[in-house]
Amino acid sequence: YIPCFPHSWRLKVTVFEQEHFQGRCQEFTSECCNIQDCGLDNIRSIRVESGAWVGYEHHDFQGQQFILERGEYPHWDAYSGSLAYHVERLMSLRPIYCSHQSSRMTIYEMENFLGRSVEMCDDYPSLQAMGWMKPEVGSMHVQCGAFVCYQFPGYRGQQYIMECERHSGDFQHWKNWGSHCQTPQIQSIRRIHH
Numbered sequence: 001y002i003p004c005f006p007h008s009w010r011l012k013v014t015v016f017e018q019e020h021f022q023g024r025c026q027e028f029t030s031e032c033c034n035i036q037d038c039g040l041d042n043i044r045s046i047r048v049e050s051g052a053w054v055g056y057e058h059h060d061f062q063g064q065q066f067i068l069e070r071g072e073y074p075h076w077d078a079y080s081g082s083l084a085y086h087v088e089r090l091m092s093l094r095p096i097y098c099s100h101q102s103s104r105m106t107i108y109e110m111e112n113f114l115g116r117s118v119e120m121c122d123d124y125p126s127l128q129a130m131g132w133m134k135p136e137v138g139s140m141h142v143q144c145g146a147f148v149c150y151q152f153p154g155y156r157g158q159q160y161i162m163e164c165e166r167h168s169g170d171f172q173h174w175k176n177w178g179s180h181c182q183t184p185q186i187q188s189i190r191r192i193h194h
Helices: none
Strands: 012-018 022-028 045-050 052-058 062-068 071-073 092-096 104-110 114-120 139-144 146-152 156-163 188-191
Touching (some): 012 092, 062 156, 139 146, 139 156
Antiparallel strands (some): 012 045, 045 071, 052 062, 052 092, 104 114, 146 156
């Protein structure tokens, strides 16, 4: 696999065991599949200095996903996008390599790339407002770049990270969106940028 970013690009995130950047901390420039193997009990606050990252609820990149872009996340609700799904800590994280400005994907009404389709290359706070009449998406193909899809309009609810480098960009069924996915409901989508 070859990352979709220049080799000179530096990725850097600092994670802290306690909220508000307190407690033990660790800096990462690549993935960590189990924060406890790195000497920390958990991640409760995050400072992303460069790149875009995905934080996971459980070890080995499992459970609810959270997009982490450049900036500070002093506590869980700063990255969660939803007060309904309460995750106060993260246990693994990885960089998103293919986040760049020329992101493009196609969403499909049904599984296996069937039914009505729409090509997307921008940010869409409401799929319904752009003419997508269903609250669900059956499958997706990411041609280039990376997107974060949200369960509800306005970039709220559960998050699903879609990248051209994962599954060759092919997400034939909503169950391929992540280990935590319980529903095909997607109502807003935006590009991921470094």
